[in-house]
Amino acid sequence: MIQITEHGAERMRERCKVKRKSVARLAKIAYEKGLTHADTSGALNGYIDSLYFYNRQANNIRLYGDKIYIFCNDVLVTVYDTPKRFMPVVNKLMRRKKEIS
Secondary structure, eight states: OOEEOHHHHHHHHHHHOOOGGGHHHHHHHHHHHSBOGGGOOHHHHHHHHHHHHHOTTOOEEEEETTEEEEEETTEEEEEEEOOGGGHHHHHHHHHHHHHHO
């Protein structure tokens, strides 16, 4: 079960533009269907590494849509926007993951 910190819920409402009731649903979808660190390579992988090294408790980083969801185990800590330079790569990887599933 996904838990959400108060800060994580606030950041999700602010950056994802979702209502309070949708926060838990979107966090669950991002956790289950998002790209993991192992799914990435190259510069995107390096960027995710830098996010991890910034806070080593963030051991579960997921990319879903145009956002980066930072989890500590199964607890959503915060949400960041994906830098625009990585969006073509993220979109390509998401399409590939959907085709495999």
